[in-house]
């Protein structure tokens with residue numbers, strides 16, 4: 123058994139092998155690997171007795187279930203109206219400069235992916251960004267850089 | 279100036295949620311439901327369906343299993359109150375679910391939490407475990423579970439949410455049948471917004487009269503508002519329903535408010551000249567709580583462009599009017615702005631958005647015309663020049 127097959131089996135033991143166990147398992151893989159590799163989707167399909175196309179079809183519907191490789195940390199800057207008004211563009215261009223990537227890309231060392239997201243539910247404290255599951259409200263370009271530096275220190 | 283906005287504290291007030299359940303579980307389902315019907319409570323997630331009736335329909339179904347779902351998908355741009363409610367008074371939300379379970383005869387409840395709020399999960403799991411233990415100790419047959427979304431606005435639509443929970447793409451189903459007949463796993467299901475469940479609990483606690491004393495005939499009670507944009511007082515406020523938009527702007531505006539978007543991206547844009555006669559509530563402009571204020575420094579073109587981009591990305595793509603319509607509206611205003619299309623093209627686009635209202639399968643496609651028409655009607659010049 124490969125590592126991912128083992129992980130998927132463990133998750134199926136926890137969440138079950140019914141169709142309605144699919145989302146929790148997909149989410150667990152993304153939580154651990156940051157994206158769904160082809161191997162992971164094949165393993166899930168086998169474990170739940172579904173077709174791989176069905177697993178991919180479901181996963182590809184959801185923005186947070188990435189099927190392309192992502193960095194160890196995923197930065198999502200809110201792009202919706204209030205955060206737009208409050209300066210999300212400056213945050214994004216500062217992070218692009220710092221990480222030397224364009225929006226949507228992953229750094230060459232695989233540590234960060236820089237993405238945009240729709241309204242994150244903190245409009246009264248915009249602009250905001252999400253790094254993995256952590257929320258950072260009322261950020262400035264300087265604060266965004268500080269936050270990313272912290273993650274850089276923590277990420278091997 | 280007299281303060282015409284009445285602040286209320288029903289949602290965030292701390293209560294002994296177990297005492298309320300003790301009291302309620304001694305009553306019959308019908309008694310609980312009648313109180314909710316009598317209170318006039320309508321759903322706080324946006325659509326505004328009478329909560330008591332929804333519970334009654336679910337109760338009247340015969341089934342071996344029924345479900346309660348708490349809709350915590352909160353994805354409407356400009357809405358952030360459910361997150362605050364779940365953070366501050368999670369016990370009240372859980373107890374509201376148990377109350378609904380008792381009323382309709384369901385023994386399982388699910389919270390569907392949007393992925394953007396994953397940081398709440400450790401706390402919610404903790405509270406859920408404690409609550410489930412309390413339910414056992416009190417001999418109430420009700421268990422709560424938490425499920426997560428994965429970043430799709432349309433999954434806030436009740437049937438898409440159920441598809442997602444069942445492990446499918448979050449594509450809305452045809453209605454009817456409604457979830458109260460055919461919901462999660464095909465079983466009768468009452469799906470309610472976070473805030474709705476807490477109000478129902480407070481009605482069970484204090485009786486329907488106190489709720490009826492607030493608000494107007496069609497819009498009873500209070501509502502938690504999410505206020506953002508050009509305002510010195512951005513934040514979360516529980517206010518009595520039925521105020522005029524003018525009073526609202528006098529309280530929350532920055533002195534230069536030119537428009538308010540009521541009800542989020544899928545709501546309506548009201549221009550300054552209409553503030554006075556616009557009432558916030560079901561007889562005027564309903565809102566799931568989102569109030570975005572814009573002052574005269576803002577371009578309404580940019581705002582409409584943002585909304586359309588949002589819908590174009592979040593449309594599930596299942597039905598053609600919405601999938602193609604969103605793309606065409608976005609391309610259309612860009613073409614008019616660039617002068618590639620003449621200004622009257624906007625009227626053609628408005629006809630398209632009217633068609634989307636009639637022909638789209640779910641509330642997403644049906645409501646794109648709300649911001650589109652209200653912004654174009656009020657700010658046509660800004661879209662063209």
Ligand SMILES: Cc1cc2nc3c(=O)[nH]c(=O)nc-3n(C[C@H](O)[C@H](O)[C@H](O)COP(=O)(O)O)c2cc1C
Nearest residue numbers: 321322323349351352353434435436470471474641
């Ligand atoms: C596109 C779309 C998104 C929705 N998102 C939400 C949401 O995030 N939260 C919510 O409570 N209701 C949402 N709704 C409304 C739900 O379909 C449903 O009416 C609501 O959960 C019922 O609860 P209520 O009666 O307590 O409001 C959405 C509807 C549509 C069409």
Ligand code: SF4
Nearest residue numbers: 594596597600640643
């Ligand atoms: S209206 Fe839009 S979101 Fe709703 S089912 Fe049709 S394509 Fe999907």
Ligand code: FES
Nearest residue numbers: 200205242244245
């Ligand atoms: S618009 Fe950015 S959090 Fe809502």
